[in-house]
Amino acid sequence: MGKVAIIGVGQSAFVRSYPGSIRELVFDGFKEALGDAQIRAKDIGASVVCSAPEYDKQRSPAGVFAEYLGLNPQPTFYVETLCSSGSTGLRLAYSLISSGLHDMVAVIGFQKMSEISSAESQERMGRGADIQWESTFGTMMPAYYAMYARGHMEKYGTSLEDLALIRVKASTYGQLNEKAVYRKPVTFDMFSDPENRMSGPVASPLRVGDCCANADGSSCIIVAGEEKAKSLSKKPVWIRGLGAASESVNLAGRNLFSGLTVARKAAEQAYAMAGIGPKDIDVAEVHDCFTIAELMAYENLGFAEPGEGKELIRNKETYKEGSIPVNLDGGLLSKGHPIGATGGSQIRTVVLQLREEAGDIQVKNPEFGLVHNIGGVGLYGNVSILGR
Amino acid sequence: MSSKREIDDRFNKFGRVSFTAITKVNDFVDHLEAGKITGTRCKDCGLYFFPPRADCHQCLTSNMEWFEVSGNGTLVTFSRLQYAPAGFEEDVPYYIAVVDFGDYKVFGRISKDVAENEICVGMAMKAAVDKLPNDRLSYVFQKA
Ligand SMILES: [Zn+2]
Numbered sequence: 001m002g003k004v005a006i007i008g009v010g011q012s013a014f015v016r017s018y019p020g021s022i023r024e025l026v027f028d029g030f031k032e033a034l035g036d037a038q039i040r041a042k043d044i045g046a047s048v049v050c051s052a053p054e055y056d057k058q059r060s061p062a063g064v065f066a067e068y069l070g071l072n073p074q075p076t077f078y079v080e081t082l083c084s085s086g087s088t089g090l091r092l093a094y095s096l097i098s099s100g101l102h103d104m105v106a107v108i109g110f111q112k113m114s115e116i117s118s119a120e121s122q123e124r125m126g127r128g129a130d131i132q133w134e135s136t137f138g139t140m141m142p143a144y145y146a147m148y149a150r151g152h153m154e155k156y157g158t159s160l161e162d163l164a165l166i167r168v169k170a171s172t173y174g175q176l177n178e179k180a181v182y183r184k185p186v187t188f189d190m191f192s193d194p195e196n197r198m199s200g201p202v203a204s205p206l207r208v209g210d211c212c213a214n215a216d217g218s219s220c221i222i223v224a225g226e227e228k229a230k231s232l233s234k235k236p237v238w239i240r241g242l243g244a245a246s247e248s249v250n251l252a253g254r255n256l257f258s259g260l261t262v263a264r265k266a267a268e269q270a271y272a273m274a275g276i277g278p279k280d281i282d283v284a285e286v287h288d289c290f291t292i293a294e295l296m297a298y299e300n301l302g303f304a305e306p307g308e309g310k311e312l313i314r315n316k317e318t319y320k321e322g323s324i325p326v327n328l329d330g331g332l333l334s335k336g337h338p339i340g341a342t343g344g345s346q347i348r349t350v351v352l353q354l355r356e357e358a359g360d361i362q363v364k365n366p367e368f369g370l371v372h373n374i375g376g377v378g379l380y381g382n383v384s385i386l387g388r
Numbered sequence: 389m390s391s392k393r394e395i396d397d398r399f400n401k402f403g404r405v406s407f408t409a410i411t412k413v414n415d416f417v418d419h420l421e422a423g424k425i426t427g428t429r430c431k432d433c434g435l436y437f438f439p440p441r442a443d444c445h446q447c448l449t450s451n452m453e454w455f456e457v458s459g460n461g462t463l464v465t466f467s468r469l470q471y472a473p474a475g476f477e478e479d480v481p482y483y484i485a486v487v488d489f490g491d492y493k494v495f496g497r498i499s500k501d502v503a504e505n506e507i508c509v510g511m512a513m514k515a516a517v518d519k520l521p522n523d524r525l526s527y528v529f530q531k532a
Contacts, residue, residue, distance in 0.1 A: 117474075119471075119472075119473060119474045119477070120474050122471070122472075122473040122474070123473035123474040123475065126473045127407065130439075131407040131408060132399075132407070132408040132411065132439070133439040133495065134495055135405075135407050136402060136403025136404060136405060136406055136407065136526070137403065137404070137484055137495070137496060137497050137526075138404060138405075138469065138472050138473060138475070138476030138479055138482065138484070138497075139473070139484060140469070140471070140472070140473045142471075143467045143469050143484055144467075146467035147465040147466065147467050147484070147485075147486065148465070150465045150466060150467060150509065151464070151465045151509075154465070154509045154510075200470075201468070201470040202469075202470055202471055203467045203468065203469045203470065203471070204467055204468040204470075205467075206467075250439060250495060251486050251493075251495050252438055252439065252486060252492070252493040252494055252495040253493070254493075257464055257465045257486070
């Protein structure tokens with residue numbers, strides 16, 4: 001079986017409210033990816049559209065995009081795993097290519113969340129949980145992750161200050177990312193100032209500053225088979241390992257409340273496929289929809305032992321100069337989280353790092369990069385390892 | 389076209405807002421009405437299920453019996469919500485929680501009768517039926 005590479009990446013700016021329709025939003029990311037790969041729409045054998053359908057007014061958006069982007073008559077279809085839809089799209093593209101069905105696939109992620117109110121959006125995201133047995137209690141994403149934060153704090157003594165340090169790191173790099181929705185500085189002191197918005201409670205123990213913002217955005221990843229990639233690209237980035245897992249929707253069906261089993265399992269698979277371990281990773285993008293999610297990712301990916309994730313952030317090991325730089329593009333906390341576009345944005349950052357084109361946030365001579373992308377509250381987990 | 393089909397939508401009454409009307413475990417609502425919170429247990433393999441389910445994925449059978457959620461459990465984790473999704477705004481602040489009863493766990497709300505400063509991971513709790521306005525039914529966790 002031949003290797004599979006990423007030969008082009010693109011992303012729209014992530015914004016509070018995109019001044020256009022979904023097809024126009026998707027065009028922004030697509031155009032950048034085609035320019036990056038130096039290809040035309042007709043070169044693409046199939047397209048995979050990734051999003052969370054509860055935000056879409058358009059039924060079956062894949063067909064609309066294929067027409068708008070000049071991708072007819074090639075096949076196109078939709079894939080969904082909530083917030084990890086983009087990584088699931090990458091997994092699908094990999095299998096479409098390694099099976100020999102296609103030699104080039106576009107993975108198109110998008111979400112236009114601004115068309116509905118924040119409370120409505122929380123309610124819709126809450127329905128990504130068990131609607132029969134949980135949503136009826138008035139659940140929402142921050143509260144679920146808050147329950148994991150509580151579990152982690154109780155078991156390991158992780159503190160609110162540790163979580164604040166994660167947001168401060170995100171802000172350090174988010175300020176440099178011109179495509180991020182939140183670029184204002186966030187300081188440690190804001191979390192201890194009751195007058196500051198960042199310290200306001202959302203779902204205990206999580207505060208406003210612990211949560212990422214909704215955003216509108218699109219991303220696009222061009223995936224190609226070995227032969228095609230070598231002929232078209234000077235710097236193909238190879239997909240070295242892929243892992244994916246699922247877990248009980250209802251929290252009552254789970255046993256672990258201090259980490260995500262889907263991330264652990266997906267990471268094990270991805271490391272095994274790549275034939276490497278956590279110490280070999282030079283740069284990572286993890287799914288920091290909430291500060292606690294990044295801290296748990298450190299442990300679930302093996303960058304730290306269970307309970308020791310806090311030491312990494314306290315010692316700044318996940319900063320650019322540290323032993324394992326994480327979320328140097330500002331993460332979801334700074335960029336915003338347009339559900340279906342998020343995975344593609346994470347992949348884009350790691351690809352740019354591996355091509356040494358990441359500008360201000362470039363790490364030195366990276367060989368392997370990792371993307372950790374979670375759907376729901378650890379309902380779906382995807383870990384992808386990319387290499388030069 | 390004479391006979392009108394009877395629709396058993398008892399589950400509509402469950403919780404503050406129900407997103408599901410029809411389920412094969414509709415009796416759960418009748419049990420709440422009678423003051424009991426119930427799960428199901430597979431008669432073939434003995435697995436306990438909460439929330440209750442009609443089918444056992446292990447045996448691929450639907451040979452279930454009801455059991456009552458009783459006795460004390462342990463509070464595993466919780467969160468106090470300061471904001472609520474659409475439809476729940478009037479309830480804030482409220483607590484959601486997971487309580488472990490040994491053979492199964494239960495997801496739900498903590499009763500407003502429990503003093504906030506007493507709520508802590510590891511505390512003993514029991515589940516009780518909660519009668520809501522407009523004939524709606526739910527359950528809450530109380531201090532054991
Ligand atoms: Zn059974």
